[in-house]
Amino acid sequence: MVQYKWVALSNTTIGVLMASINGTIMMISLPAIFRGINLDPFAGSSFQYLLWILMGYMIVTAVLLVTVGRLSDIYGRVRLFNFGFLIFTVGSILLFLTPGTGDQGALELIIFRMIQAVGAAFLFANSAAIITDSFPPSERGKAMGMNQIAGLAGSLIGLILGGLLAGIYWRYVFLVSVPVGILGTVWSYAKLKDNAVRRLDEKIDLPGNVTFAGGLTLILLGITYGLMPYQSDSMGWGNPWVKISIATGIVLLVLFVLIERYVEQPMFNMKFFRIRAFSTGSFAGFLQSMGMGGVMFMIIILLQGIWLPLHGYSYTSVPFWAGIYTIPMMLGFVAFGPISGALSDKLGARLLSTLGMVVGAIAFILLSLFSYNFAYPLFGLTLFMMGSGMGLFAAPNIAAVMNSVPPHDRGTASGMRTTLQNTGQTASMGIFFTIVIIGLTTRLPVSFSSALSGAGAQVLIPVFNQIPPTSALFSAFLGYNPIQTIFSLLPSSVTSLLSPSTIATLEGTHWFPTALAPAFMGSLRLSFYAGAGMFTLAAILSALRGKRFVYDEVMPKGAPLQPGSAALNPVDPPSSDKKKPEKVGIEVSRLK
Numbered sequence: 302m303v304q305y306k307w308v309a310l311s312n313t314t315i316g317v318l319m320a321s322i323n324g325t326i327m328m329i330s331l332p333a334i335f336r337g338i339n340l341d342p343f344a345g346s347s348f349q350y351l352l353w354i355l356m357g358y359m360i361v362t363a364v365l366l367v368t369v370g371r372l373s374d375i376y377g378r379v380r381l382f383n384f385g386f387l388i389f390t391v392g393s394i395l396l397f398l399t400p401g402t403g404d405q406g407a408l409e410l411i412i413f414r415m416i417q418a419v420g421a422a423f424l425f426a427n428s429a430a431i432i433t434d435s436f437p438p439s440e441r442g443k444a445m446g447m448n449q450i451a452g453l454a455g456s457l458i459g460l461i462l463g464g465l466l467a468g469i470y471w472r473y474v475f476l477v478s479v480p481v482g483i484l485g486t487v488w489s490y491a492k493l494k495d496n497a498v499r500r501l502d503e504k505i506d507l508p509g510n511v512t513f514a515g516g517l518t519l520i521l522l523g524i525t526y527g528l529m530p531y532q533s534d535s536m537g538w539g540n541p542w543v544k545i546s547i548a549t550g551i552v553l554l555v556l557f558v559l560i561e562r563y564v565e566q567p568m569f570n571m572k573f574f575r576i577r578a579f580s581t582g583s584f585a586g587f588l589q590s591m592g593m594g595g596v597m598f599m600i601i602i603l604l605q606g607i608w609l610p611l612h613g614y615s616y617t618s619v620p621f622w623a624g625i626y627t628i629p630m631m632l633g634f635v636a637f638g639p640i641s642g643a644l645s646d647k648l649g650a651r652l653l654s655t656l657g658m659v660v661g662a663i664a665f666i667l668l669s670l671f672s673y674n675f676a677y678p679l680f681g682l683t684l685f686m687m688g689s690g691m692g693l694f695a696a697p698n699i700a701a702v703m704n705s706v707p708p709h710d711r712g713t714a715s716g717m718r719t720t721l722q723n724t725g726q727t728a729s730m731g732i733f734f735t736i737v738i739i740g741l742t743t744r745l746p747v748s749f750s751s752a753l754s755g756a757g758a759q760v761l762i763p764v765f766n767q768i769p770p771t772s773a774l775f776s777a778f779l780g781y782n783p784i785q786t787i788f789s790l791l792p793s794s795v796t797s798l799l800s801p802s803t804i805a806t807l808e809g810t811h812w813f814p815t816a817l818a819p820a821f822m823g824s825l826r827l828s829f830y831a832g833a834g835m836f837t838l839a840a841i842l843s844a845l846r847g848k849r850f851v852y853d854e855v856m857p858k859g860a861p862l863q864p865g866s867a868a869l870n871p872v873d874p875p876s877s878d879k880k881k882p883e884k885v886g887i888e889v890s891r892l893k
Contacts, residue, residue, distance in 0.1 A: 305494070309435040310444050312489050313428035314451040316386060319481050320421035321455025323393075326463035327354055327414075328601055329620045330474045332779045333467035338399070338406035341786075348775050349529050350407040355598075356730055357411050360521045361418035362425060363723035364514050369426040370716020371506070371568040374709065378427045378434070379493040385423020386489055390482030392417030396475035425719045430711040431493070433703045443643040445700040453638070453691060457631035460601070464621035506568040508560050513569065516553030517724065523547035524731035528738070530769055536738055570713060578650075578705035581846035582698050583718050585654065585839040589694060590725030592661070592835030595733030598778075599825055600627070600684075606777025607673050607814040607821065616782060616810070629681040633688025634695075642696030649849030650697035657693030658840035664690060665833035669826045673818035690836075694843070701846065733828045734774075740824025741770035745817075752816035756806050760798050764791065777817055784808050 327334070331351065340347060373381045395413040399406060428448060436444045466473040523546035531537035538544075561567040574580040604623040614622055641653045664687040671680060699718070706714040749765040764787065776783045784807050788796060796804070806812055 306435040306440075306444070308492050309431055310447060312485065312493055313382070313424075313431050314448050315481065315485050316382065316424040316489070317428050317448060318451035318455040318458075319478055319485065320389065320424045321452050322459040322462060323389075323417060323421065323478060324358060325456045325459035325597075326466075326474055327358075328598065329460050329463035329605075329624050330467035330471060331355075332605075332616075332620055333471040334410070334474065335779065337471035338410070339402045340404070340407055347407075348771050350404075350411070351775060351778075352525055352528055353411045354407070354414060356521075356525050356727060358414050358418040358421070359723055359727040359730070360518065360525070361415050362422045363521065363720055363727055364517050365419060365422035366426045366720040366723060367513060367569055367713070367716040368510050369422050370430070370713045370719075373427050373430065373716075374711075374713050375505075377495045378430050378711075379489070379495045381423050382427040382431060382493065383486065383489045385420045385427070386482060386486040387420070388423065389417055389420025390479060390486060392420055393475050393478040393482055397472050397479065399472075399475075425723075426716040428715075429699060429703055429718070430715040433711050433715075434495075434708065438704060439646055441646065441700045441704060443639070443646055443696075445642055445696045445703070447639060447642065448696075453634045453688075453695060454631050456597075457627055457634070457688075460627050461624035464624035468618070468621050504566055506561075506564055506566055509557060509564060509568045512553045512557035512560060516550045516557055519546045519550030519553065521550075521724075521727055523550060524728060528731060528734045528771075530771055536735065536771070538735075568713070569717060570710065573706060573710075573714060573717065576705045577845075577847050578701050579714065581842045582650065582654075582702040582705070583721050585658070585694075585842040585846075586698055586702070586718060587721040587725040588835045588839035588842065589658065589661075589691070589698075590722045591729045591732070592665070592832040592839070593691070594726035594729030595731075596665075596729070596828055596832045598730060599733055599737060599828055602774065602778045603673070603821070603825065605779070607818045608675070610782075610810050610814045611674060611818075613810075626677065626681070627684065629685040630688035633685040633690075634692040635688075637689045637692030638696055641693045642700065645697035645700055650701035651843060651846050651848065653697040654694045654701075654846075655840050655843040657690045657695075657697075658836045658843055659690070660693065661687055661690030662833045662836035662840065665829045665836060669829040669833075673822045694839075698843070701849075732831065736828045736831060737821070737824040738770045738774065740827060741774065741820050744820035744823050745770055745773060748818075748820035749816055751819075752812065756812065757803050758799055758807060760795060764795070773817055774821075777814070777821065782808070782810070782813050784813055 331354065335347070340350065369381060369385075392413055395416060396410065399409050399413065401407075401409045429445065432444050432448055433441055462477065463474055466477060523543045526540060526546070527536060527538045527543045529537045531540040531543075557569070558571065561569045561571050574583075601623055604626055605619045609619040609622055609626075610616065637657075641657070645653055664683055667683045667686070668680075671683075702718050703711060703714065745768075746766045749768075750762050753759060753762050753765060768787075772783070788804070788808075799807075
């Protein structure tokens with residue numbers, strides 16, 4: 302008979318895998334999806350649809366995670382995990398059946414993706430807590446390692462699977478989650494059970510929920526609209542609505558912190574941040590997500606829009622091959638994730654997670670040294686190195702965070718940790734988009750002028766200098782050559798000045814990516830430097846986390862969580878020749 306802990310691990314891992322796959326599957330498959338719903342990629346409204354389809358999923362999960370984690374502690378983690386599987390499956394079915402086309406179809410995709418994201422929030426918020434409840438401290442790192450392989454591997458599998466399915470039929474991108482979701486829903490309902498004590502006498506922190514959800518939503522909405530063109534500007538950071546949205550969001554989050562410090566039953570227990578293992582691990586994970594989320598998107602743009610077309614791949618095939626060429630990163634994570642998880646059970650998280658972020662920072666620096674026409678073996682090796690660093694970091698860090706809190710609060714703690722991670726990923730998109738677009742604003746006219754002069758099409762320089770950087774970036778991301786669209790908008794008096802050979806050169810596979818590449822790579826290097834900086838800060842935080850600490854092993858029965866207690870300061874790992882303290886919990890009221 303299979304032990305329950307392995308049932309819990311396998312079911313939660315399937316849930317995390319499915320939710321992670323769907324977090325990235327759209328990145329690769331959007332070209333086919335846009336063609337499937339007859340949406341013109343070069344239309345002015347298309348860029349905002351792109352952002353909402355990609356970032357709406359992240360925004361919803363980030364906003365809901367803490368609330369769901371708190372609800373899970375009260376009403377049962379397994380119950381809400383089951384509910385998440387069901388919601389996610391319904392969202393996937395709706396996406397597969399999307400009836401509309403054009404703008405209406407894009408809006409339907411955005412709404413259905415948000416429904417799917419609600420289910421993902423329930424899955425993400427509870428998986429780590431259920432695993433921690435099911436495994437003893439000596440095995441949690443190994444279990445988290447297996448689970449986190451699914452998390453990151455799912456993000457990378459999503460890229461590969463999206464390219465493969467989109468090449469067959471774009472609706473299959475959403476259909477693939479339906480059978481898995483149905484199986485997971487039935488299996489979790491039948492086999493999972495709540496091992497934690499539910500606290501039905503506690504109340505929902507309504508003021509905290511409202512201020513947190515409102516503040517985080519306004520900030521993330523402001524970031525999203527800040528990436529969109531506004532009037533004559535290439536970006537929307539000058540839009541008054543963006544400034545008001547972000548400022549109001551910050552005010553609400555400050556108010557939220559004040560509420561949580563004094564409310565009787567907080568949704569976001571600020572005293573957790575007095576636990577060194579929790580605070581350093583959570584913020585290290587936040588920085589890791591900020592460093593990686595947007596950069597991965599830029600690597601996809603580099604492959605789909607520049608490197609693959611320059612190496613003879615057709616625009617219709619680049620989504621699939623872009624996924625294939627990111628496999629080394631997944632292999633690096635799969636190779637080192639389980640090893641680091643198992644070792645962290647004996648060594649603690651400090652050495653492994655710090656080493657992982659140092660390796661990742663070095664990989665970022667190496668990526669900044671490549672030209673746009675790089676040799677793939679070295680590039681692939683660098684991606685493997687990046688994946689290895691994340692594999693070394695992820696499982697030990699998560700296990701350390703979850704081990705540091707009382708058992709009754711693991712749902713809340715998991716929601717807090719994952720909220721920081723998802724918020725970092727969403728903010729990362731905004732940061733790196735901004736870095737690249739600002740760079741393109743100054744570099745793109747020079748790059749286009751040089752390429753047009755070389756092709757004997759100097760007459761088009763004023764036309765190309767009017768192309769918004771967002772449109773050029775969007776075209777590259779979708780693996781789309783906009784030259785024919787541009788020609789169709791020009792008067793015949795201009796196109797008649799071009800020879801047939803010049804027109805053929807401009808419409809060919811190589812000209813547009815070659816023209817875009819110098820400007821894009823100059824901007825991309827800045828984002829790689831930023832990623833290296835964030836990983837370095839994450840490494841410093843990891844090094845400061847202290848020695849191994851497991852709440853169950855060191856807290857004496859009934860002890861309050863106070864400054865100077867074992868929960869706030871690291872302790873030496875228990876050795877085999879010493880008697881271990883009794884594994885006990887602590888009353889929840891002690892943490893209030």
